[in-house]
Amino acid sequence: MTSRHDHYTPQPYDPYAEEENASTWFNSNGQRPSQQGYAYDDQYQAYEQQQPPYTAAVPQQPQGMHDDQPTYALRTVRYQQVPDEPGYHIPETPEAGWEMAASRRRAWVSRAVLLCILAIQAALSLRLSNTAFQDEALYLAAGHAELDHLLHGTEMPRDYAAYFSGSPQLYPLLAAIVDAKFGLAGARTLSLFFMLCTTGLLYSFTRRLFNERAALAGAALFAVLQSTVVMGYFATYDAAAVFLLALTTWIVVRTDRAPVIAVLLAAPVGVLAVGVKYASALYLPTIVVLALLTAWPHKGGKAFARMVLLGLGMGGLLAAGVYTTDLMAGVRQTTTDRTHGTDTTEFLLEQTVKWGGLMFLAAVGGAISYVRRSRMNESPLALHLGNPGWRWRALLGLVLCGTAVLAPAYQIHLGTVVSLFKHVGFGLLFAAPMAGVGVTRLVGAHFRYPQLGIMLWTAVLCLGIQQADWRFDIWPNSTKMINAIEPHVDRKGNYLASTPEVPVYYLYDKSSHGQWHSLFGMEYKDEKGKYYSGDEAYKAAVKDGDFDLIVLDGLTNPRVDDIIAAAVKGNSHYRLLAEIPFRNANGTSEYRIWIKTS
Amino acid sequence: MRTFTRARTALTACLLAGALALTGCSVLGEDSGGSASAGAGEAEAGADSSASPEADVPYDVVPLLKPGKKYFGAAVDGAPNSMAAIDTYTKMVGKQPNLIEYYAAWGDGFDASGVRNAWREGAMTLMSWEPFDTPVADIAAGKSDAYIKEYATAVRKLNLPVVISFADEFNGHWEKWGTKNVTPADYVAAWRHVHETFIDVGASNVIWAWSPNIVNPVKSVKLKPYYPGDAYVDWVGLIGYWTIEEDGAFDSVFGATRDQVRTFTKKPMILLETAAMAGERRRADIRNLFAGVTADDDMLGFVWFNHKKRADWRLEASPLALKEFKRLAADDSFGFDVRKP
Numbered sequence: 008m009t010s011r012h013d014h015y016t017p018q019p020y021d022p023y024a025e026e027e028n029a030s031t032w033f034n035s036n037g038q039r040p041s042q043q044g045y046a047y048d049d050q051y052q053a054y055e056q057q058q059p060p061y062t063a064a065v066p067q068q069p070q071g072m073h074d075d076q077p078t079y080a081l082r083t084v085r086y087q088q089v090p091d092e093p094g095y096h097i098p099e100t101p102e103a104g105w106e107m108a109a110s111r112r113r114a115w116v117s118r119a120v121l122l123c124i125l126a127i128q129a130a131l132s133l134r135l136s137n138t139a140f141q142d143e144a145l146y147l148a149a150g151h152a153e154l155d156h157l158l159h160g161t162e163m164p165r166d167y168a169a170y171f172s173g174s175p176q177l178y179p180l181l182a183a184i185v186d187a188k189f190g191l192a193g194a195r196t197l198s199l200f201f202m203l204c205t206t207g208l209l210y211s212f213t214r215r216l217f218n219e220r221a222a223l224a225g226a227a228l229f230a231v232l233q234s235t236v237v238m239g240y241f242a243t244y245d246a247a248a249v250f251l252l253a254l255t256t257w258i259v260v261r262t263d264r265a266p267v268i269a270v271l272l273a274a275p276v277g278v279l280a281v282g283v284k285y286a287s288a289l290y291l292p293t294i295v296v297l298a299l300l301t302a303w304p305h306k307g308g309k310a311f312a313r314m315v316l317l318g319l320g321m322g323g324l325l326a327a328g329v330y331t332t333d334l335m336a337g338v339r340q341t342t343t344d345r346t347h348g349t350d351t352t353e354f355l356l357e358q359t360v361k362w363g364g365l366m367f368l369a370a371v372g373g374a375i376s377y378v379r380r381s382r383m384n385e386s387p388l389a390l391h392l393g394n395p396g397w398r399w400r401a402l403l404g405l406v407l408c409g410t411a412v413l414a415p416a417y418q419i420h421l422g423t424v425v426s427l428f429k430h431v432g433f434g435l436l437f438a439a440p441m442a443g444v445g446v447t448r449l450v451g452a453h454f455r456y457p458q459l460g461i462m463l464w465t466a467v468l469c470l471g472i473q474q475a476d477w478r479f480d481i482w483p484n485s486t487k488m489i490n491a492i493e494p495h496v497d498r499k500g501n502y503l504a505s506t507p508e509v510p511v512y513y514l515y516d517k518s519s520h521g522q523w524h525s526l527f528g529m530e531y532k533d534e535k536g537k538y539y540s541g542d543e544a545y546k547a548a549v550k551d552g553d554f555d556l557i558v559l560d561g562l563t564n565p566r567v568d569d570i571i572a573a574a575v576k577g578n579s580h581y582r583l584l585a586e587i588p589f590r591n592a593n594g595t596s597e598y599r600i601w602i603k604t605s
Numbered sequence: 606m607r608t609f610t611r612a613r614t615a616l617t618a619c620l621l622a623g624a625l626a627l628t629g630c631s632v633l634g635e636d637s638g639g640s641a642s643a644g645a646g647e648a649e650a651g652a653d654s655s656a657s658p659e660a661d662v663p664y665d666v667v668p669l670l671k672p673g674k675k676y677f678g679a680a681v682d683g684a685p686n687s688m689a690a691i692d693t694y695t696k697m698v699g700k701q702p703n704l705i706e707y708y709a710a711w712g713d714g715f716d717a718s719g720v721r722n723a724w725r726e727g728a729m730t731l732m733s734w735e736p737f738d739t740p741v742a743d744i745a746a747g748k749s750d751a752y753i754k755e756y757a758t759a760v761r762k763l764n765l766p767v768v769i770s771f772a773d774e775f776n777g778h779w780e781k782w783g784t785k786n787v788t789p790a791d792y793v794a795a796w797r798h799v800h801e802t803f804i805d806v807g808a809s810n811v812i813w814a815w816s817p818n819i820v821n822p823v824k825s826v827k828l829k830p831y832y833p834g835d836a837y838v839d840w841v842g843l844i845g846y847w848t849i850e851e852d853g854a855f856d857s858v859f860g861a862t863r864d865q866v867r868t869f870t871k872k873p874m875i876l877l878e879t880a881a882m883a884g885e886r887r888r889a890d891i892r893n894l895f896a897g898v899t900a901d902d903d904m905l906g907f908v909w910f911n912h913k914k915r916a917d918w919r920l921e922a923s924p925l926a927l928k929e930f931k932r933l934a935a936d937d938s939f940g941f942d943v944r945k946p
Binding site: 487490491576578581582585586587588602604605 | 667
């Protein structure tokens with residue numbers, strides 16, 4: 008575009024134009040421009056002052072040898088000088104009609120949209136309902152036990168640190184305090200708070216990495232994922248861990264232009280995330296690399312120092328944590344040396360694709376598109392910005408998208424689907440900025456194809472709702488089971504249950520975790536001192552009437568269920584207390600409860 | 606620009622195809638899973654319409670197995686289907702019975718409304734289930750399974766405690782299912798089979814009373830071979846009457862049977878059917894009855910057989926004995942509201 012009119016361009020007829028031109032000339036601000044008229048005027052005046060006034064008479068002839076008649080011939084008339092430039096001037100028009108930099112209005116509009124996204128996320132989470140899942144029950148009961156231990160010195164019923172996948176002194180304690188005051192709904196709402204903060208932080212650091220539009224799109228996709236919706240109403244340490252990871256990332260991105268040392272602020276938060284849930288450590292390398300990438304365009308080589316500093320800071324704190332606490336055994340059992348499952352790679356891939364495939368695809372699309380073209384704004388001014396090179400962009404895309412596949416890859420290696428849905432969400436938190444870019448590219452400049460973005464988001468939303476509902480429906484509602492056994496539970500009994508954590512949590516005031524046995528491994532010594540283990544231990548213990556209550560759900564461990572049901576049949580110690588049918592996401596089953604009567 | 610648009614169209618197509626594939630996957634997955642489970646659900650619903658998740662928590666009969674107070678039972682004509690006779694009996698003896706016995710033939714439907722009537726007045730129903738026309742061996746062989754299942758389903762659906770005594774007085778030669786026609790093995794097999802069918806249906810609200818006649822008239826018949834096992838029995842119900850043939854001491858009537866039963870089970874006992882023959886000794890017999898039941902902690906109570914059958918066992922037949930019965934029944938340890946044991 009150019010502001011100069013070198014030639015005549017026909018303009019559409021404007022009935023007001025003449026009038027306006029005739030009177031005065033306004034710019035788009037409705038104000039009189041400061042420099043009206045033509046610069047030529049001034050030049051002309053200066054010229055006039057320099058020249059003697061021109062007198063309109065016959066010029067004087069030089070008087071010489073030729074006394075001749077005065078003549079006008081052969082005389083050079085001094086010609087009035089005209090500048091090369093036209094005597095008028097058109098003011099510089101800005102390249103773009105809007106500001107590219109953030110404005111207050113834009114910030115508020117974005118925040119309003121973010122608020123809508125958070126409201127949708129909260130609504131999706133809050134509509135889920137079921138009794139406590141066994142993991143929730145376990146962590147809450149453990150938290151209560153820790154609380155009693157701290158406040159009243161009560162002995163811990165179990166060594167939770169030995170088999171928890173996060174520190175029992177962090178999240179479980181916090182959740183138990185909330186649970187004591189507000190019950191399970193309160194503890195779940197705490198998770199919702201964490202997840203809403205996570206979405207907010209995701210918006211904030213994506214905005215800083217790219218812009219508001221990508222941030223809103225990324226947050227909108229992340230907010231409706233199954234992982235986000237379920238973790239947002241699930242009293243386990245996942246929500247707290249993902250929040251702390253988001254906070255660590257946010258600090259790293261936020262301090263991109265700050266002095267290098269500021270990045271150390273992220274180290275304790277990241278290590279805390281690992282303390283809350285050991286598997287969070289998987290995502291720390293990504294954050295360390297982000298420390299380099301985010302600072303590179305601003306600081307150049309100093310960015311490496313940032314990365315090294317953060318890496319050392321986190322490493323040092325982690326090492327200190329490992330040496331000062333006794334959590335390593337739990338880390339080994341639940342995270343690093345976890346027993347391998349039997350789920351096939353195809354099955355795990357299928358589940359991963361179902362739970363996060365669409366958003367991951369959007370992220371990969373965004374990354375590729377970002378590598379090809381870095382411009383993130385319609386404004387032509389964006390063209391002049393010093394954009395990071397394609398290598399940097401490719402690296403950022405690779406790091407963010409690559410992080411999303413870490414957990415599924417590790418779980419495929421382990422062959423277990425347990426907790427995969429949560430870990431898909433952990434990874435997609437990092438891929439979300441790229442997914443946001445993907446959506447903005449899909450929608451195009453000037454919102455050319457909004458329907459594409461809406462379609463993508465609606466698809467993710469539908470999948471998220473359906474999967475979250477299914478997820479919350481896979482365990483049976485335990486209310487009736489708890490009602491049935493409650494009168495028979497006391498502090499002396501010895502109990503066997505498919506999911507002992509659930510009665511341990513709901514009947515925390517009536518019994519202790521030490522009294523409850525699960526279907527996953529047992530040791531038993533009979534009266535004669537004979538030792539049994541595994542299935543034989545269950546058979547022998549049931550034969551001897553060692554359990555006062557037996558609660559089977561037919562779901563958790565059907566193989567052992569059958570062994571125990573067979574041992575109870577015809578057993579003179581037991582009587583069927585209740586058979587409680589239930590329907591869950593996978594069909595129907597029933598609680599079978601036996602009580603020892605003789 | 607055009608290449609870019611094309612790339613975007615391709616990307617969109619990929620995304621949408623992905624979305625469709627995903628939703629398709631889940632829809633298909635749901636369909637296959639859903640139909641299988643729906644089939645199972647229907648099968649279950651067909652067998653047991655109460656087996657819906659909405660059904661209440663099954664009634665917990667455990668507190669009724671050995672309550673703190675004694676059962677004060679009665680068998681009167683027409684009850685519990687009509688509670689009028691019970692009301693008359695209550696007026697007569699001054700206390701509401703909390704265990705009402707009635708007799709049903711094998712093949713009869715379950716009298717749920719009777720059980721409900723009794724329950725409304727704080728009494729539990731005891732059903733004596735008598736296989737008049739069906740051989741016990743056939744029951745053991747599963748020939749009556751459809752009937753048992755239907756019956757058990759009805760019992761479960763009612764979800765109130767019921768005492769069932771199957772083929773009582775099996776050790777007597779006078780019953781069709783007695784020693785003349787049925788072997789102990791068949792008897793035990795039939796009992797277990799009925800019990801297991803009830804358990805399979807989930808009818809945990811039944812208290813199973815194994816009910817021999819007192820051994821006095823049939824001393825040669827050993828009880829142990831007829832015992833199905835502690836896993837299948839909640840109560841040992843003794844059936845015995847005070848008659849003029851023997852002396853009126855409690856132990857003379859029930860002692861021998863009790864001692865024999867105690868050699869193979871410790872399950873609590875109840876006098877499932879008892880009464881004293883009218884006559885001069887009746888008052889003393891009634892005193893012995895109350896004293897004997899009170900003295901034994903393992904004796905849960907008794908059911909007075911207030912019928913005129915073979916003899917006139919009705920209390921109203923002898924006013925003096927009735928007066929004594931009324932006096933003893935006033936004791937707080939007899940009778941309680943079964944709804945709040």
